[in-house]
Amino acid sequence: MSTRLVVVHDVLGTCFDLTKPIEALKSIFGDQVKDDRLAELIIMDWYHAGQRDFTTLSINGDYKPISACFKAGLPRVLLQAGLIKRDADGAAQTQTDRGGGSGLPADQHFSQTTGDGKGSPFGEEVTQKIMSTLSTLRPRPGMVNAFTKTYRDQTKVAKHIDRVDLWGATNGGLPLAQKLFVGALGEQTPLYTGTQAVNEQEKSVSGTEHKLGNGVGVFSCDENKIAKPDPRVYEEIIKRIQIKPNEDVRMWFVASHTWDLFAAKKAGFKTAWVTYEEFEMCSDIYGTPDIVAKDLDDIAKKIVEYESK
Template sequence: MPDVVFDIIGTCIGYDVMIDAITNRIGDKLLKYQCNPELFFNAWGTACERDFSYLSQIGHYQTTKKILRATFFRTLYQAGIEDPKEFANEEDLEYLSNEWLKLKCRPELPELWSKLRENGLTIWCLTDGDRERVKGYFKNSNLEMPEENIISCDSLGVGKPTPEVYTYMLSKLPNNGKDAWFGAAHMWDCCAAKKAGFKTAWTNVYEKYPCEDIFGAPDIIADGLIDLGDKIIAATV
């Protein structure tokens, strides 16, 4: 049976913990600048993903945790806050950084993985996060994931969506990943995986709109995680 490789943060792991943390710590102050906590987190997280990718491309790889910390005050400034270090302090950043370690799986994930495994598919994780942090997310959610099936870009020194990451992942799979699936909530991730040779399945749990006119069409477009699993199983079994 084929293997299914999942992106983790954003796809399997939701961001509710961080949005709640921002709300509790600096939410009221953000609203005075017409910036709600979810919008701030999306700006912060998206900028972190961009810088992670760009630094990887130029051969200056940095971990996502380090980049997230480094870009906090910059994001506040770009939200219209002229003096970010008066608005927030290092204690605020430390609190939010610690909350980042407490993220949890999306509620549908245990059922999705159970369905896939019951139908004979093997699940793998390919993540820009470090392995220990990702293991912690699964522990936070009481979800089992074999450590040997968690592949972190930290071990490669190069991040997604660099093509080498996906070809390396394929090489780890039986038969070099022939007929393997890649599941993600990021269309850029699906686009890169498809170019490498994966069949791709995108779910709308994070981006909502697939924007196929710029990314191309994945093999599957799913409404949520359970629909993602059902469609992979239907296309495989």
């Protein structure tokens, strides 16, 4: 019986951090967010609100790409944070009753906005500057080493494991995920998509350099128009893994979000939580992951060790 190790990673927040949008926010509102922690909290609030809106739409049968949720929700988060737009001369525009940079009371401000971004009190240029950073997110600590070395090291991976398949499963768009992985791992790294991704990963096992395989399979929720953590997403990922008769597949799901891991465990994955976003696992809510580590390379080493027993 052949044995295959499959490690699926959440992408946004887990494999790539939000340093870039934080830096963009500071460059726009620098005098209002001099504290680095405040800038981080505002961006994290935007990120989590976008996830909430994305999931809410999905479970109510009105799926929209998460990028649309991020874009539409950004002015709201900036207003909630009390940020104020400055005019061309650098003067602060007032924010009356949280009406925003329009200087109008909230009820009048709302009546003059369209909901499509054109009526944003901060202007399209602010939204675009922050949104554009999503395609340049930086890899998390240990991510590159985990994907290119630790999982591919024949001396570390147990001999009974014939192949290692690495995946990214994202609420974000497929082109964005592909761009981020290429930026982090290099253009020489194969990216596999679609229902045949697992077959392409199988073909990558050849010669002495890639006995355990290479490349990354990428799945986006946009493909099925269902948002994580809907159970159907994890079921679809398992379908993509394509477990064959007489094949022993060890499935892992890696994330920095415990809600994601909770759903993955329900679907049959072993789970690995990386601590650098949530910091506290809140086990009374979501239980305890199988592995906990400080970064993605540490996660990789622990999964390899776990499966070598």
